[in-house]
Amino acid sequence: MKKIITSLLFCSIGAYFSIGAVIFYKIGSLSKMGPGFFPLALGLFLILLGVLNGVKK
Amino acid sequence: MIDNLLLGFQTVFEINNLLFLIAGCLLGTAIGILPGIGTVICLSILLPFTYGFDPITSIILMAGIYYGAQYGGSNTSILLNVPGEPSTVMTCIDGYPMAQQGRASEAIISAGIGSFVAGIFAVFAIAFAAPALSDIAFEFGPTEFASLMLLGIISISVITSENLVTGLGMACIGMLLGTVGTDINSATERFTLNQLELVDGITVGALVIGVLGLPALVTHLLDKNLENKPMEFKLRFSFQDLKRVIPSILRGTGVGTVMGVIPGGGAVMSAFAAYVVEKKVSKNKQDFGKGAIEGVAAPESANNAASQTSLIPLLTLGIPENPVMALILSSLIINGVQPGPGTVTEYPELFWGLLASMLLGNMFLLFLNIPFVKMWMKIISYPKSILYPLLISIALVGVYFIKESWFDVGTAIFFTLLGIVFIFCKLESAPLIFGYIIGPLFEENLRRTLTISDGSFMKFLESNISLFFLSISVIFILWSFVRKFNYLHRQLTK
Numbered sequence: 400m401k402k403i404i405t406s407l408l409f410c411s412i413g414a415y416f417s418i419g420a421v422i423f424y425k426i427g428s429l430s431k432m433g434p435g436f437f438p439l440a441l442g443l444f445l446i447l448l449g450v451l452n453g454v455k456k
Numbered sequence: 457m458i459d460n461l462l463l464g465f466q467t468v469f470e471i472n473n474l475l476f477l478i479a480g481c482l483l484g485t486a487i488g489i490l491p492g493i494g495t496v497i498c499l500s501i502l503l504p505f506t507y508g509f510d511p512i513t514s515i516i517l518m519a520g521i522y523y524g525a526q527y528g529g530s531n532t533s534i535l536l537n538v539p540g541e542p543s544t545v546m547t548c549i550d551g552y553p554m555a556q557q558g559r560a561s562e563a564i565i566s567a568g569i570g571s572f573v574a575g576i577f578a579v580f581a582i583a584f585a586a587p588a589l590s591d592i593a594f595e596f597g598p599t600e601f602a603s604l605m606l607l608g609i610i611s612i613s614v615i616t617s618e619n620l621v622t623g624l625g626m627a628c629i630g631m632l633l634g635t636v637g638t639d640i641n642s643a644t645e646r647f648t649l650n651q652l653e654l655v656d657g658i659t660v661g662a663l664v665i666g667v668l669g670l671p672a673l674v675t676h677l678l679d680k681n682l683e684n685k686p687m688e689f690k691l692r693f694s695f696q697d698l699k700r701v702i703p704s705i706l707r708g709t710g711v712g713t714v715m716g717v718i719p720g721g722g723a724v725m726s727a728f729a730a731y732v733v734e735k736k737v738s739k740n741k742q743d744f745g746k747g748a749i750e751g752v753a754a755p756e757s758a759n760n761a762a763s764q765t766s767l768i769p770l771l772t773l774g775i776p777e778n779p780v781m782a783l784i785l786s787s788l789i790i791n792g793v794q795p796g797p798g799t800v801t802e803y804p805e806l807f808w809g810l811l812a813s814m815l816l817g818n819m820f821l822l823f824l825n826i827p828f829v830k831m832w833m834k835i836i837s838y839p840k841s842i843l844y845p846l847l848i849s850i851a852l853v854g855v856y857f858i859k860e861s862w863f864d865v866g867t868a869i870f871f872t873l874l875g876i877v878f879i880f881c882k883l884e885s886a887p888l889i890f891g892y893i894i895g896p897l898f899e900e901n902l903r904r905t906l907t908i909s910d911g912s913f914m915k916f917l918e919s920n921i922s923l924f925f926l927s928i929s930v931i932f933i934l935w936s937f938v939r940k941f942n943y944l945h946r947q948l949t950k
Contacts, residue, residue, distance in 0.1 A: 401881045408877065409625045416632045419647060429911030434644040437899045438635045441628050448625040455621070 402452065409449030417442025457583060460804065464812030467512060467805045476517040477813050481820050484524020488531075489832055491538045492676030493669070493847060495525045496889070499783040500664035501851050504858040511791040512806045516813040518784045519767060523575060523814070526723055526760040527821045530567040531829055532836065534560055534752070535686035538679075543723035543759040546731040550744065550751030560689035563752045566701045568826045570757035574709040575818035578764035579811050581713045585765075586800055586807070589772040592921075593797035596773070598904035599915050603925040604719065605898040608777055609891060610929045611720030616884045620936040623887050626878075630891025631898065633658055640896075641903060653863040660786055662864040663892060664779070665851050666871025667878070667885045673851070674872075675879060677844040686833045691826075697749060704734055704750040705757045712758030716765030720890075722778035723759040723766070730758030764814055771799045771807060775894070779886055782893035 416438045420426070424435030468474060487498045499518055506514040529541030534551035547567065554563040596604075609631075613623030636647045637657030648654040708730040715726035734754035735744050744751050767784075769777045774796035776782035788795055793803060800807045825832070855868045878885055909915035916922050 404877065405622060405625075405881045405883060408881070409629075412629055412632065416635070416647070424644060424646060425642070429906050430909075432641075432903045432906065434639040434642045434646055437902075438632060438646065441632050441635075445625060445628040445632065448621050448628065452621045452625065 406449045406453035409452065410446050413442040413445030413447075413449060415442070417446070460583075460808045461812060463804060464808030464810075467809030468516070468812045468816060472510065473513050473516055473809065473813065476513050477520055477817055478820065480517040480520025481524045481817050481824060484521040484526075485528035485821065485824055485832060486835060487521070488525035488528020488540050488544075489835055490843075491532055491536075491540050491679075492672050492844070494541050494672075495522050496664060496779045496783065497669040497672065497851070498525075499780060500661045500669065501854040503661050503783060503787055504854060506787045507790055509787075509791055511788050511793040511803075512809050514787045514791055515784060515806065515810055518787060519764070519810060519814065520817050522723070522780050523571075523760055523763040523817065524821055526756070526763050527568065527571050527825045528832065529759075530571070530752070530756050531564060531825070531833060532686075534563045534567070535689075535833060536836070541723070541759075543727050543763075544756070545724075546727045546755040547752055549731070550746070550748045553745070553747035554749065554752065555687040555689065557747050558689070559747065559749075560687050561691050562693060562697050562749055564689075564829055565691075565693040565826055566697065566705075566749055566753040567756035568822055569698070570701065570705040570708060570753040571760040572818055572822040573705050574712055574757035574761035575764060575814065575821075577709050578713055578716070578761040579814045579818075581761075581765055582768055582771075583811055585717070586768050586772050589768060590797045590800050593773050596797070596921065597919075598901040598908070599919050600921045600925070601773075601775070602898060602901035602905050603916055603919075603922040603929075604773065604775060605894050605901065607925045607929045607932075608719035608775065608894060609887070609898070611718065611932050612778065612890050613720075613887045614932045614936040615720055615725050616886045618882065618884075620933060622883055626883055626885065627887035627891035630888035630893075631895030633663065633888075634892045634895030635899070640900065651863065653859075653861060657896075658867060658892075659855075659858055659861075659864045660783070660893070661858045662855050662867040663871055664783070664889055665855055666868040667875040667888060669851050670848060670868065670872040671875035671879050673844050673848050674876070677840060677848075686836060691829075701749055701753040704738070704753040707733060707737070708754035708757030709761050711754070712761030713765050715758065716762030717768050717777075719769065719775070719777045721762065721766065722780065723763040726762035727755035727759040730754040760818075767810070771795055771810075772797060774799075775897075776890075779889040779893070782890065786893070 420435035420439040425433030426435045427433030487493045525541050529544035530547050532540030533544040533547035534555050537548050537552035539545040539548055551563045609627050613627050614620055617623030636654055638645050638655055711730040711733055712726040715721045715729050734750050738750050740748055766777055766781055769775050770781045776785045855864050905915055
């Protein structure tokens with residue numbers, strides 16, 4: 400139960416920020432990061448962590 | 457050095473600084489004794505009130521609260537088996553059994569003397585290490601800073617959380633919350649929900665009080681353990697006991713001094729490390745957990761040393777290494793001092809004044825804690841149905857007054873709900889707070905590095921200093937997989 404809530408929390412916060420970054424802000428490239436780059440990268444990483452947390456025993 | 461210390465004492469003896477040093481020690485002891493309000497919560501409530509202070513006064517006050525709380529916290533751990541501060545968790549393990557055996561006095565006095573010795577030693581450690589480290593820090597560019605911040609984020613996640621995944625997740629949430637507000641590079645307003653109040657970002661005080669403060673106060677309000685009365689005891693101490701604890705105090709001081717400087721470290725982690733070391737090297741291993749005086753003296757010395765040496769990275773690199781330092785940093789910046797490699801030479805009054813204030817503060821705290829411990833413990837006997845609701849209201853009023861904004865009060869309540877979910881899921885909030893404060897700095901340095909290197913991450917491996925920080929980060933990650941469970945995390949969430 401606790402694990403499911405944690406995973407859901409991580410994935411939804413990650414999704415909120417990464418989707419928001421893609422829709423509203425310029426992403427740019429690694430050498431010229433736009434305002435959306437950092438939130439997108441972190442958001443995706445957070446989703447990954449949420450999935451990892453849900454998968455492992 | 458003598459000249460510098462004289463300058464420091466001159467600064468401390470200015471009436472304002474002296475008064476706030478005393479206030480910091482008193483307040484630190486009080487919040488140390490009260491379970492549920494730690495240094496982070498106290499400083500975040502206090503933060504709005506330090507705006508407009510002389511930066512020297514505000515750092516003397518805030519540092520005094522941090523090390524003062526290490527003195528106060530041990531008393532509650534020993535007499536009630538409830539940690540007064542997160543950093544005195546380890547003291548419960550042997551301190552409370554000692555109190556049960558009628559040796560509360562020995563425990564309290566050895567904790568007090570240990571803290572004092574460690575505190576004085578830490579001052580000299582800072583005096584020697586900080587100027588030397590500043591010289592190294594002048595060489596740092598954005599690459600080195602970004603790596604160091606990454607190390608801080610990883611180490612605090614590994615140290616405080618049950619596993620790496622949840623710890624990093626909390627740090628990520630913190631860094632994402634840190635992106636709210638105006639992006640410095642492009643002046644774009646990010647994730648502000650079209651609210652004017654969010655243009656400068658989420659107010660630190662509202663976030664900290666919401667995520668950490670109010671949930672902790674509410675939990676303690678509902679905690680039945682606090683209805684226990686503190687143990688009765690008589691003050692006495694023999695030289696035999698003192699002789700027995702001297703080696704433990706010295707070991708604890710050493711461990712604490714070093715652990716305080718490590719990113720992500722601080723009082724909590726150093727007390728834990730000192731206990732583990734002490735248990736390994738002590739001749740009385742079988743007594744540990746049943747009232748070994750060494751198990752009280754070592755972590756209590758360590759947490760006090762670390763609470764002071766953790767100022768070293770802040771004053772030489774400008775990087776806070778734990779949430780307490782992050783709050784001190786925000787207070788300094790608002791009052792016009794941006795700490796960095798030049799702090800020691802550019803602001804000698806601030807640096808040496810702080811050190812002198814620690815010498816005086818430790819003496820004052822020793823005097824305050826040992827003879828008057830019974831008086832202090834009376835704070836705990838106040839009915840908590842009055843005390844904790846009062847503290848909750850003070851916290852909310854404090855949040856309102858940061859910017860005289862109802863929006864911030866709403867923010868704090870929103871984060872309180874989130875904080876309660878975190879407690880339910882046994883998620884540690886420290887990485888979140890740390891990530892929130894370090895996130896924007898990390899983003900800026902990362903972006904600069906990648907702009908310079910034209911998008912290549914090799915730059916991080918080309919610099920020796922950066923490579924060093926990254927290697928330690930890898931060691932932390934590997935360690936988090938190898939260890940069987942996070943003992944510190946278990947103690948804190950028990």
